[in-house]
Amino acid sequence: MIWGRKLDRDDELASLRELAEGVHGVEALFDEALRLTWISPSIGRLTAQAPADCIAAGDFFAFLLHESDRDFCRRMARQVLDTGLPQDFELRLVARDGRVVWVAMHWRRRAGGLRLSAEDIQARKEAEYALLETVAELRRAQALREHYLLRSNDERQRLSALLNLIRLGILFIDHDRRVLYHNRAMLEIWAYPPATELVGSREAVLKRQAAHVLADPEAYFGHIDAVVGGRESASEEHEFVFADGRVVTDRSAVVQGGEQGRGIGRVWIYEDVSEARRTSRQLVELAVRDELTGLYNRRRFHEELERLLADAERRHSAVGLLAFDLDGFKPINDSFGHQAGDEVLVGLARALGRIVRRNELLFRIGGDEFALLVPDASIDELLELSHRLLETVAASRFCFEGDEVGVTASVGIARFPANARRGDALVAAADEALYRSKSEGRNRATVSGRMGA
């Protein structure tokens, strides 16, 4: 029987060897001390080591296995020896040139030792590594995207807070003429209730509101069509007026970006300039008004004179100039003080303001000198006006320190084009006539005798 068993084992070994020579994977046999007793030639293909060298090395584990896997593999092999239960696991061999080769090992008990079948899984491991690398890459990309998304959300929040604080109205319209963004100031300027949400609304919705609140909606829509239809990427500042009197400006620009740089829409910026316009009007008024009497001053006199003469030249009409100066004004200053003189000037300006017509312009040229410009006036009308003026001045009475005082005026009359064709010559002609009134006794009007030149 013993012989018979030995014969069986030898036969088995022989046939196993024969089989193993031809198979692709590695087959190996170990004795009870875990010494390698035989290994198939295919180990050469895997590790470039000859079977005889593997056996001669003594310690299979130290000779062929990756350093990190040796202890584990020894432990498992011993376990198979002890328990008789087969074990499958994957680990790394190290080839002669130092290359690492992954193999799937199958250890099982056999009479007198262990049998190992190992299969090359390097290609699968590489595929797995590549897959893991791709997954890791994807995760990194996703993490990066999430990071940027978070940052862009933060950025958007910051921008939106900023845009809601500024006083400029901002409206962003996309290519389909829908609202993409607006800030709070835009709602205020266009008189929407504060919580109105316009994002997604069509331009037609905005036009309905505009028709409601603008002084001249049609003119404004014409402007919008011209800007949008024009080729300009940025529009000039345009001023328009609301029905409630507010003055607003708009500007717009195409926002670049999107596919092939065709622009992603148009941004409109609105500014309520009512206050600024009011202030600049007031400043202009201040510059052309006499501070004491509130009448137009010398500067405005010259502007209006030139304007009226140009107009009369075009229309072949006349312009009358009444230059007048108070008589006996200085003694009021001297007797009752400058303040009293001021009151006389203010009182007379008020009284004279009541006798001039809408188209006649009254000026304080300086000191106690005044002027009246009268468009389209005949000489008779100018004389008649001069007498009313003289009467008004003479009839004005003032009371200082219990004394009633008054002044008179001397008037010089000149006409365009009869006495002069230019502004400075007309002023000189009127002054000349005024001087004559003074020298001939005051409180009178004299018509210029100059010939127009």
Ligand SMILES: Nc1nc2c(ncn2[C@@H]2O[C@H](COP(=O)(O)OP(=O)(O)OP(=O)(O)O)[C@@H](O)[C@H]2O)c(=O)[nH]1
């Ligand atoms: N209170 C006051 N006096 C002024 C002002 N501007 C000029 N005057 C004074 O007005 C006076 C003008 O002088 P005149 O024209 O010689 O005075 P007048 O007494 O009317 O003399 P005639 O024109 O020759 O009749 C001067 O005493 C100036 O100081 C002003 O704004 N307020």
